[in-house]
Amino acid sequence: MKSFRADYVFPVYADPIKNGIVTVNDQGRVIAVTDQNNPPDGPIEQLSGVICPGFVNTHCHIELSHLKDKIQPRGGLVDFIKDIQTFRDADNKQVTDAIQKADEEMYANGIVAVGDISNSNLSIPVKAASKLYYHTFVETFSFLPQNAEAIFNKAMELLSEFKPQSCSITPHAPYSVSKELFKLIRKHSDAEQNLISIHNQECEDENKFYRYKLGGFIELYKHFGIDISHFKPQARNSLQSIIPLLTNKQQVLLVHNTCTNLKDIYFIKRFDRKINWCFCPNANLYIENRLPKIQLFIDQGFNITLGTDSLASNSSLCILSEMRTVQKKFPSISTEKLIEWGTVNGAKFLGIDDEKGTLEPGKTPGLNLITGLDGLKITPETKVRRLI
Structure with a gap:
């Protein structure tokens, strides 16, 4: 002892x-x-x-670790997404070596558990051998209604590769997942254990697209050759538009929340949904050069957690560094409160608070x-x- x-x-x-x-x-x-x-x-x-x-990192993309220092900071989310697609493809060994190094970095930085987003099977061996606990969110993308079933089935195949590791299927973001795909994920989530983690309101253009079908995402869809003629403006923010599409059977993590406002928070309270928030402040500064209005979320009755996002949008994978950034901007948030966000709150969301x-x-x-x-x-x- x-x-x-x-x-x-x-x-x-x-x-x-x-x-x-x-x-x-x-x-x-x-x-x-x-x-x-x-x-x-x-x-x-x-x-x-x-x-x-030990710290719990509820939002990471460990398979993007090879993109460290490759993407220009403060260019905004739309350009960041384009750059991710441009630089993402690399030799598998380069990707897996970077995954291994990132896993070791998180361990050294006192992280004991990770909620990790995956789009491929490349992280499976590292996670299987890791000293950290991982829950993998197999992420789905498709804004085209006609592709929903094929994309969902492909995600189910990848999910089976991750098993018996802890894993679930999740939508990427409101602007990249069709209503039809949201409904397939909800049906799956209503039937069995399936944690959800969604990128939420990272930039004003996301809300602008949902409200008016305007802004930078119009150019993004054009860049990727995606026909969005089926989409009609919702006259409300993205978060308010997707909340009714989410399951009420599972815990849901809304990540980033850079442009979430008080009306969005009050809107959520009208619905029977198990909402948790995750803040990744260093990534928000890296991508959009702005932070969420974190003080709006405190004492609203929701579970608040912390994440690092990926090394494509951060200089390190360190929860203490995220705490430092929050407290510098919001000095009234105590270290005791930040430690709570970075430990037990993350463990509760991941369902491992019986051990962590x-x-x-x-x-x-x-x-x-x-x-x-x-x-x-x-x-x-x-x-x-x-x-x-």
């Missing part, structure tokens, strides 16, 4: 403990979390900083040490080190 004492221990399920002590066994299972007045038997390693559970997310006896959540804080505020010098 090993025991660690730090300036603070954040169990997450309970209040922070000053001069707290965490004891784990050789398998990383938490034996006890105590204060200095009730020390365990045996030696205790003294550390400076905050001990918290909190420092409770019997769990194997991983242990992170956060150092370089100013009081309990995150600074440019703040770092994370994996203890277990």
Whole structure:
């Protein structure tokens, strides 16, 4: 057994403990979390900083890791999508080597579980051998109604390749999935366990397209040769348009939410849907050079999580870095709250909070040490080190 004492221990399920002590066994299972007045038997390693559970990254694209530094930042989502398609194809070994390296980077950065988007089977071997827990979202694209069934069947085939790993079928985004394909995914989700993760309102053009059938997406469809004559403007934002198409049987993660407003949030509350939010602030700055209005989402009764997005849109795969970006822009959001978003909230969405997310006896959540804080505020010098 090993025991660690730090300036603070954040169990997450309970209040922070000053001069707290965490004891784990050789398998990383938490034996006890105590204060200095009730020390365990045996030696205790003294550390400076905050001990918290391992991080949960609810949104990543590990198979895009080979695109690091290949895409021009701050060009907007429409150009980003074009660049992804231009640079995506590469030698399989180059792609899988980058996937392996990204997996190791997340492990070193204290991440214990990942919700990962996949469009191919290239990440399967790395995930099978990884020390991290992965849930793979097999992503579907098709804005053409006539292609819905073929695309869905192809996704089901890929899903079977990922099994028995944890996996599900998911729509990519409102602008890339037809109503017919949404309905096929909902039917599947109503019948069996099928977590959903959707890119949501990453740019104003998405809302503009749904409201008025105007904006940058018109040029994007033209660029890819997609006939959108079937689509009629909805006179409301994309999120409000797709919420009725989603299952009410599964947890749904809405990712990015860069242009989500208070009316969208209130609209969701009128529906019986299990909505979770995921913020990937560094990717939002990389692509659109703007952040979501995160303060609008707090205290609205929804589960909030954090993600890194891919190395195509981020310099690193590090949840602490995402926390730093959020707190710099929104200093009223405490480190304690951000740790909650980056641990137990992600574990709850992925359905693994019986093992991950909190420092409770019997769990194997991983242990992170956060150092370089100013009081309990995150600074440019703040770092994370994996203890277990």
